[in-house]
Amino acid sequence: MPTRAAALLLCGGVVVTQDPYAAADAAAALVAERTGHVSHHVAVVLGSGWNPAADLLCPPGDGVELSFADLGDRPAPSVAGHVGKVRSVEVAGHRTLVFLGRVHLYEGHPPATVVHNVRTACAAGCDVVVLTNAAGGINPSYDVGQLVLIRDHVNLTAMSPLSGPPPPAAYPVRFVDLTDAYSPRLRTLARDVDPSLPEGVYAALTGPHFETPAEISMLRRLGADLVGMSTALEAIAARHLGAEVLGVSLVTNAAAGVGDSGVDHGEVVAAGEAHAASAGSLIASILARLP
Numbered sequence: 448m449p450t451r452a453a454a455l456l457l458c459g460g461v462v463v464t465q466d467p468y469a470a471a472d473a474a475a476a477l478v479a480e481r482t483g484h485v486s487h488h489v490a491v492v493l494g495s496g497w498n499p500a501a502d503l504l505c506p507p508g509d510g511v512e513l514s515f516a517d518l519g520d521r522p523a524p525s526v527a528g529h530v531g532k533v534r535s536v537e538v539a540g541h542r543t544l545v546f547l548g549r550v551h552l553y554e555g556h557p558p559a560t561v562v563h564n565v566r567t568a569c570a571a572g573c574d575v576v577v578l579t580n581a582a583g584g585i586n587p588s589y590d591v592g593q594l595v596l597i598r599d600h601v602n603l604t605a606m607s608p609l610s611g612p613p614p615p616a617a618y619p620v621r622f623v624d625l626t627d628a629y630s631p632r633l634r635t636l637a638r639d640v641d642p643s644l645p646e647g648v649y650a651a652l653t654g655p656h657f658e659t660p661a662e663i664s665m666l667r668r669l670g671a672d673l674v675g676m677s678t679a680l681e682a683i684a685a686r687h688l689g690a691e692v693l694g695v696s697l698v699t700n701a702a703a704g705v706g707d708s709g710v711d712h713g714e715v716v717a718a719g720e721a722h723a724a725s726a727g728s729l730i731a732s733i734l735a736r737l738p
């Protein structure tokens with residue numbers, strides 16, 4: 448296991464927040480070197496409580512595993528349920544990077560750090576990025592344990608991974624179009640697998656506190672069906688780099704004021720544990736339909 452200093456060296460000495468694109472390139476070079484695969488096709492980011500999905504997509508001991516620290520100068524995720532590892536595995540014939548956990552704004556990280564894994568995956572060749580998360584259900588028709596395809600998001604973090612100095616000349620301009628940010632093609636593939644999957648709008652907040660009932664009532668009026676603390680910045684970074692994005696939320700609780708009780712983090716993680724295995728097989732079946 449490399450020390451953090453060694454990890455910095457391995458990534459070319461580039462600090463993520465100073466030059467995020469060079470840092471992602473350096474991390475991708477490390478991924479290629481350590482996995483022996485010059486290119487990957489798909490990235491899957493597993494959110495809170497989605498670990499059981501990992502066992503289906505990439506059984507422990509299968510493929511090559513790196514820690515997030517290997518990919519750059521960042522502390523490991525500080526949230527229960529976020530393992531902080533990435534595995535390179537073959538899923539349904541596609542060379543895939545499966546990220547077990549993510550880092551969040553509420554851990555004190557800037558946007559560049561939050562999206563570093565996704566930028567690394569894109570630099571490693573991934574042109575399909577599957578972002579999963581645990582979410583509170585604002586739409587009263589959702590049940591706990593339900594999977595929902597993200598159709599669109601409302602980014603209420605007041606942040607963007609594209610703020611700051613412009614991307615280097617070799618990259619697209621930062622004014623990225625977010626129409627169809629969540630790929631209609633991939634959503635159609637998902638509904639081919641499970642026609643009953645609903646689609647919803649995901650509201651991204653910074654957290655880490657859960658919302659008040661008044662805030663949830665506001666979000667419902669804004670058109671949100673789901674609420675969570677991740678995904679939107681990663682989707683923006685992936686779209687900027689030209690990847691197609693599939694977003695899948697696992698409804699772990701009724702949002703504040705929607706159900707009969709309050710919201711509890713233990714309940715969120717437990718609901719993930721209970722339902723994420725089926726979510727893993729859904730993702731594997733979707734990947735099997737990719738050309």
Ligand code: HPA
Pocket residue numbers: 581582583584657658674675676699700701702703710715
């Ligand atoms: N609110 C915000 N984030 C969440 C929730 C919620 O109710 N459930 C899971 N992540």
